[in-house]
Amino acid sequence: MASTHLPPASPAPAGTANVAIDLGDRSYDILIGEGLLDDPTTFAGLPKSTKALIVTNTTVGPLYTEKLRAAIAPLHKQVLDIELPDGEQYKDWPALNQVFTRLLEEAADRKTVLYALGGGVIGDMTGFAAACYMRGVPFVQVPTTLLAQVDSSVGGKTAINHPAGKNMIGAFYQPQRVVCDMSTLDTLPQRELLAGLAEVIKYGPIADAAFLGWLEDNLDALLARDRQALKYAVQRSCQIKAWVVGQDEKEAGLRAILNYGHTFGHAIEAGLGYGEWLHGEAVGCGMVMAADLSARLGLIDTATADRIIALIKRAGLPTRGPDLGADRYIELMQVDKKAEGGETRFVVIGPLGQAGMRGAPDALVRDVIATHTR
Known part of the structure; x- marks a missing residue:
């Protein structure tokens, strides 16, 4: 990682x-x-x-x-x-x-x-x-x-x-x-605010475990639009992204971790038709799936995955995706920009605050999809 x-x-x-x-x-x-x-x-x-x-x-x-x-x-x-x-x-x-x-x-x-x-x-x-x-x-x-x-x-x-x-x-x-x-x-409408929180939350699991803890402690303030809390969330998110982009401007390696939850999330957006779910809503649900996948791969324990999923749920984001069928999810994910040689690659967590990319067995991916779709 x-x-x-x-x-x-x-x-x-x-x-x-x-x-x-x-x-x-x-x-x-x-x-x-x-x-x-x-x-x-x-x-x-x-x-x-x-x-x-x-x-x-x-x-x-x-x-x-x-x-x-x-x-x-x-x-x-x-x-x-x-x-x-x-x-x-x-x-x-x-x-x-x-x-x-x-x-x-x-x-x-x-x-x-x-x-x-x-x-x-x-x-x-x-x-x-x-x-x-x-x-x-x-x-x-x-x-x-x-x-x-x-x-x-x-x-x-x-x-x-x-x-x-x-x-x-x-x-x-x-x-x-x-x-x-x-x-x-x-x-900003409240639904859009919640969608934005998905992209804030992602920075904790992939890069800064302490920031994840801060988000858990300050989520109520963020939901209430406390200006100082929002400003810190924007500042820290930008610091993390700036560091990653400075190391890997054109996503040759490290920058791909910023796509945590996006492989599943983009499939939701494309499968439903763009605009049905907001991007952040799809990413939030995608992070749930990616956390579960990380645990099933043995990279984090189930308690850590549950912690991430609980924060996403508290933020008012969807935690269950639409039932497109596993075949359709997999078909859409094969078009993802991180795919190589026809293999879908996922951003996974392990340990908390670090991330990397890897493939996963088809059966495991199908189990994750079945668990977290309606």
Whole structure:
């Protein structure tokens, strides 16, 4: 198993926290704080350009586009925006082409800066558009959901979905900066908050057992949207992901541990049709299955697996998946990006706070699926 040897955790500062992603000439900062969209200095030092395009969706746009426009106005002569449909089912070519069409209609050049204002779907699509348009233009992540703040906005993974597999078409492309304004979580629906907690919880089992204990002690505060607790959860999650990405930017090895629960979870999303379950809901259920698989493989004891599963349940996340049939789960998991030579590989825990990848006997995987599906 991979031991991450993370830097020690520290309390969330009273002001803005800064977590650095160390990737040489592609390095950037993650800013975590209150009211960052109200402060133009948040965006100081970013590339200036004649045009900028804010990419958002029909839910987030009316709430935050004008705030962001005002904050970045000193950097750009013209700030355009485009609102895409809201939902995982729109993370596809037609929606992505809307972004390209707007850029071309506005004669955007290769210095045009894109701003991703929204959750993981918007962040992934904006990053992919930035990677492709004129073979690469700058972009900035402004995540407005907990899930995006702690996971999808960090690390440069960009993609769209294909009916046969989630995030199978994309590129590694790093942003110029990530701006996590904690104030945007005030408008986040409770279901989305819980989905984001799934991606927070995953960091404990894979990299930081002490953080898992902190989550157990502070889950009620997180569910009640205690601002300081949420800020610390975002900060520590970003520290862990920043360290992992700094070691393995393009997922040649270590970075795959960040996909704990995702092999099962992506199968749930694809099997039901994108948008039926939120990504975090599917990942939460997937972590239950992966914890059970880890125990069945003898990597952790059943008490440790039960501890992880109990926290996921307390967080209000699904712990039983849809009954797609074991054959369908296995078929979908064979399309997973971690599969090699036709063998499905799973992120497994053992010991707590460390993770690795390995295959598993087909019969064992089928037993796990049968145990944790309706």
